[in-house]
Amino acid sequence: MSAHDKPPHDKPRDEGPDDATRRRWLLGAGAALTVGLAPRARADLLQGATMADLIIRNARITTLDPARPQAQALAVANGRVVAIGSDAEVMQLAPGAQVIDAQGRRLVPGLNDSHTHLIRGGLNYNLELRWDGVRSLADAMAMLKAQVDITPAPQWVRVVGGFTATQFAEKRLPTLQEINAIAPDTPVFLLHLYDRALLNRAALRACGYDRDTPDPPGGRIERDKAGNPTGLLLAKPNALILYASLAKGPRLPPEYQVNSTRHFMRELNRLGITSVIDAGGGFQNYPEDYQVVEQLHRDGELTVRIAYNLFTQHKGGELDDFATWTKMLQPRQGDDLLRHNGAGEMLVFSAADFELFSEPRPELPAELEPDLESVVRLLAQHRWPFRIHATYDESITRILDVYEKVDRDISLDGLHWFIDHAETVSERNIARIAAMGGGIAVQHRMAYQGEAFVERYGVQAARQTPPVRRMLDAGVPVGAGTDATRVASYNPWVALSWLVTGRTVGGLGLYGEEDLLEREAALRLWTHGSAWFSSDEDHKGRLAPGQLADFAVLSADYLRVPDAAIADITSVLTVVGGRIVHGDGDYAGLAPTLPPAMPDWSPVRRFGGYQVGGLVPGLVAQAHHAQGGACRLHAPHDHAAHHAAPSDDLRGFWGAVGCACFAF
Numbered sequence: 001m002s003a004h005d006k007p008p009h010d011k012p013r014d015e016g017p018d019d020a021t022r023r024r025w026l027l028g029a030g031a032a033l034t035v036g037l038a039p040r041a042r043a044d045l046l047q048g049a050t051m052a053d054l055i056i057r058n059a060r061i062t063t064l065d066p067a068r069p070q071a072q073a074l075a076v077a078n079g080r081v082v083a084i085g086s087d088a089e090v091m092q093l094a095p096g097a098q099v100i101d102a103q104g105r106r107l108v109p110g111l112n113d114s115h116t117h118l119i120r121g122g123l124n125y126n127l128e129l130r131w132d133g134v135r136s137l138a139d140a141m142a143m144l145k146a147q148v149d150i151t152p153a154p155q156w157v158r159v160v161g162g163f164t165a166t167q168f169a170e171k172r173l174p175t176l177q178e179i180n181a182i183a184p185d186t187p188v189f190l191l192h193l194y195d196r197a198l199l200n201r202a203a204l205r206a207c208g209y210d211r212d213t214p215d216p217p218g219g220r221i222e223r224d225k226a227g228n229p230t231g232l233l234l235a236k237p238n239a240l241i242l243y244a245s246l247a248k249g250p251r252l253p254p255e256y257q258v259n260s261t262r263h264f265m266r267e268l269n270r271l272g273i274t275s276v277i278d279a280g281g282g283f284q285n286y287p288e289d290y291q292v293v294e295q296l297h298r299d300g301e302l303t304v305r306i307a308y309n310l311f312t313q314h315k316g317g318e319l320d321d322f323a324t325w326t327k328m329l330q331p332r333q334g335d336d337l338l339r340h341n342g343a344g345e346m347l348v349f350s351a352a353d354f355e356l357f358s359e360p361r362p363e364l365p366a367e368l369e370p371d372l373e374s375v376v377r378l379l380a381q382h383r384w385p386f387r388i389h390a391t392y393d394e395s396i397t398r399i400l401d402v403y404e405k406v407d408r409d410i411s412l413d414g415l416h417w418f419i420d421h422a423e424t425v426s427e428r429n430i431a432r433i434a435a436m437g438g439g440i441a442v443q444h445r446m447a448y449q450g451e452a453f454v455e456r457y458g459v460q461a462a463r464q465t466p467p468v469r470r471m472l473d474a475g476v477p478v479g480a481g482t483d484a485t486r487v488a489s490y491n492p493w494v495a496l497s498w499l500v501t502g503r504t505v506g507g508l509g510l511y512g513e514e515d516l517l518e519r520e521a522a523l524r525l526w527t528h529g530s531a532w533f534s535s536d537e538d539h540k541g542r543l544a545p546g547q548l549a550d551f552a553v554l555s556a557d558y559l560r561v562p563d564a565a566i567a568d569i570t571s572v573l574t575v576v577g578g579r580i581v582h583g584d585g586d587y588a589g590l591a592p593t594l595p596p597a598m599p600d601w602s603p604v605r606r607f608g609g610y611q612v613g614g615l616v617p618g619l620v621a622q623a624h625h626a627q628g629g630a631c632r633l634h635a636p637h638d639h640a641a642h643h644a645a646p647s648d649d650l651r652g653f654w655g656a657v658g659c660a661c662f663a664f
């Protein structure tokens with residue numbers, strides 16, 4: 001039955017059925033019975049079989065199904081939603097089912113990040129100390145110090161993006177001096193967005209960088225007067241130097257990568273994510289680096305659905321890569337948990353424009369057109385969907401010139417091809433994308449780089465970056481995402497907050513009222529909107545009979561909390577395909593427990609991932625100004641937090657602005 005079938009009586013959704021309705025329901029007669037039931041479930045009901053595996057009742061459900069936008073309860077069987085409606089209606093299916101009382105909480109379709117780097121992020125998650133969500137540099141440095149103290153040689157401590165200096169009360173990064181003081185012997189690698197990396201002296205030694213190391217093309221090694229590297233590496237504008245340096249660090253062995261990926265997926269589940277579309281990534285090779293997710297899939301341990309695109313790693317050899325892969329894989333090969341989703345986000349290196357708003361826009365080379373045409377022609381012939389990274393309108397113009405040329409010979413319509421990022425896309429190019437049946441995947445990179453963009457291009461130019469409303473008005477499919485884990489955090493609520501409020505994580509308002517999205521519209525992009533980008537829009541992203549049973553019960557009511565509280569929302573209960581994959585608070589213990597993060601010194605054990613509310617659990621609430629008023633965060637100090645303290649105490653102790661001695 002279609003999700004659009006109208007119920008015969010439109011009773012208020014939060015009321016139970018009257019007796020007559022109830023009788024019809026029980027007898028299995030009449031159209032009323034079929035409301036909200038999938039065909040198979042209806043057949044089971046008629047046979048008196050047990051209907052549901054899982055029921056959530058007493059919820060405020062936002063279904064995003066136009067036929068029934070609100071509901072109170074839903075039932076799941078065999079991984080799909082089989083009924084949705086009032087408590088009384090759905091509880092008819094209760095015998096034999098696990099019933100969970102949502103206690104009036106908001107329940108939404110599971111979030112779908114249509115542009116993230118989960119596979120790469122998962123391989124490394126357990127190695128990374130994350131500053132995502134930390135609100136003061138003082139806290140961040142206390143975390144760093146605590147981690148340095150327990151990290152054994154020759155391991156590194158790495159903070160690999162997901163934060164920006166503007167999120168800190170101090171509005172700055174640490175200095176190299178401060179990092180060296182905290183970590184005289186342990187290599188520390190700190191990546192800020194796409195623009196710079198800070199390496200302490202131990203990390204420079206581990207990388208083998210000295211006065212004889214030349215600057216790579218597009219990158220710069222800052223040097224002191226004697227020509228020795230200071231530890232600051234800059235993308236000018238190519239971030240290869242940053243990633244190549246990171247790649248010199250120790251890696252996790254494969255069984256640890258499995259554990260690490262599980263922890264990363266659970267972290268995403270904690271934030272209500274149930275699906276992602278993985279955009280590949282530099283240094284992420286197919287098929288080698290996909291073995292971990294394939295193993296997790298075989299073992300039934302994926303807790304996030306993954307559709308993955310393949311990213312070429314060979315400058316000059318892009319066509320060969322795709323020629324090989326189109327022989328190995330069919331479009332959409334896989335299943336609803338792990339599926340191939342075509343090519344990208346790198347199709348050809350000559351089309352890659354780096355999203356570094358603190359630097360001038362890069363001019364792309366003349367090879368772009370011939371390179372891209374050969375690859376897109378091949379993909380279109382094989383009916384492979386494809387995505388392409390494109391930040392600036394100037395790049396998009398040239399990309400669309402190529403696509404139109406190919407489209408005249410082989411139609412691209414129906415392929416679900418799309419442009420990623422598109423911060424400065426023009427109205428004209430949006431129309432060209434619409435005309436060829438393409439989509440646009442947007443992310444909250446501006447929430448992390450908005451200040452840099454405004455500084456270079458001005459307030460006016462920043463007002464529609466990206467112009468999401470215009471895209472929607474033009475009828476272009478729009479999906480939402482994060483582009484995590486480096487240039488932005490993976491937290492979807494930060495991205496929803498940005499869509500709704502137009503503010504950066506540093507608090508700068510970027511957009512006019514007319515360009516902001518209503519909360520439900522933003523949620524739609526994050527669910528049903530993103531589903532189009534893996535061709536899953538028929539069965540994912542809404543809650544209605546027949547849809548995949550992917551949803552999240554929220555810690556606070558997304559539709560009612562103040563704007564400022566949106567970014568602090570988490571999920572208290574996350575369900576993927578009818579399986580509980582995360583539970584918190586009242587629902588803690590409902591999800592299977594994970595083995596502890598490996599290795600035992602993993603920052604994840606102590607600090608977890610995103611610091612929701614800016615509070616850092618596990619940090620010492622030791623008075624760092626206690627001794628003679630000197631700041632013991634500065635060297636030489638041993639401020640490391642050795643006692644866990646309730647996070648509330650921490651905030652009370654350090655206050656909203658953190659350690660003031662870091663302000664200058």
Ligand SMILES: [Zn+2]
Nearest residue numbers: 345389420421
């Ligand atoms: Zn990209």
Ligand SMILES: [Zn+2]
Nearest residue numbers: 115279345483
């Ligand atoms: Zn990306």
